[in-house]
Amino acid sequence: MSETLLSVKDLRISFNGAAGPFDAVRGVSFDLGREKLGIVGESGSGKSMTGRAIMRLTPPSALVKAEHIQLGDVDILHASEKTMYGIRGRRIGLIMQDPKYSLNPVVTVGEQIAEAYRIHTRATSSQAREKAAAMLGAVQIRDPERVYRMYPHEMSGGMGQRIMIAMMLVSEPEILIADEATSALDVTVRLEILNLLNELVEKRGLGLIFISHDLNLVRRFCDRVLIMYRGRVVETLNASELGQATHPYTKGLLEAMPRIHTSRKRLPVLKRDEAW
């Protein structure tokens, strides 16, 4: 692995619920280099919360503790809110599942990208406009001039996700967090978006944290995979070695997936162990 962009050590996130404290994340550690790191888990495994903690975007009721969350020279845990403004969207970008909820419905997509650029740089509005149009081209949108003037409701899911990627990349971040960024897309569109992400990661040397519930997809797309269950990393593997997973949870998940080429009368159901 190349140099470390981000280091997370013993991250713990808990909530004080009505039924007593609830531990959403229970001691997660990893280092991210210039690579595609997958975080896989089912709903409630703490994978999204881990992503949020890196940007310090956990809900106010969350209690976040860690030995450290280090982004280069910045200690994310103790950084001032002002420092965080310079990090969110600038050094770390976040792409979420549904572009419909991430984009402003009453502003054209081009202006939104230009606005993101102006917030992070001191560009003039005409520079920002140019940059935004160029970014639309970079995420392989045909006819960027026309799309620039379109509103989010006029876009398909795949196009909306390209817009989100363009907006996140306009400030040239070091790290991109994609939280179920392709889950709402059709398979053929998903493939295009993944190819695009892959190209951008390789060309720009980004560190990508790819959060997903889809083990098969992560196995093909990422370099390394963390498998999370109930707030813990149960196993870390090179994506190519997922087939040799040893943890019963990972194996159970792989088994439970319907396969195109293997016919089985019933799908094996995961048996959960309290000790995991």
Place this chain on the structure above:
Amino acid sequence: MPVIKIDNLSVTFGEGVDARRAVDGVSFSVNRGETFGLVGESGSGKSTILRAITGLVHGDADTLQVASEDVRTKRGREFYRKVQMVFQDPYEALHPRHTVWRQLMEPARIQGIPSAEARGNQALDSVGLSRALLWRYPHQLSGGQRQRVAIARALMSGPDILLLDEPTSALDVSVQAEILNLFSDLQEEHGLTYLMVSHDLGVVAHMCKRTAVMQAGKIVETLDVDALINGGAVQEYTKKLIAASEAYGEDPAEIAAAHR
């Protein structure tokens, strides 16, 4: 014997210049006791077909028969007893302020189902829901439990046909496995016929015998699932869909083994 027979079904949304054909001259039939798949990408019209069958949207067709009954214009009470639907997102399909028990009793009351309570208990047993959950609200249930409630509700009227609209795509894979197994069990137990919409070729390959592949409102081809997965697809689009599913889908070694 076909229990659903559709000939030249079209559904149009909008009027004049804005008119858009969501379903464009679709024909297929589903045999009793089989699981028939409708595969395609979003916007291909697969869900609209289900909605046209139930009358949630208006469709024009030469033939639209369910259990030998013409349902092009009027659907009797009996139709709604025989045909039930399960939706993608159980959280949106359930009433947020009704308990599990009330979710089951409400349709029973509307449809005048006799001995509703006994049926309710039966339905809960069929889907494997514990009685301890009876008085919970949807937000107090897990995703899998919610979908089980939605399925139990569909079973209340003792249907012959279930229209399944992406019934597991909002669920975790481990839960998806449980729900798909449940569908298999229910089919065996009650002799149900399924018409299943899915974008996931893995799910379709697991559940269905035959499937139609849709694109832009039209059926591109209808074929046996065995043929579909063993390279028997004729149309370019179907091949592309399979390739895309495989590319970021299964273990390459498994695919190679299957093709050998």
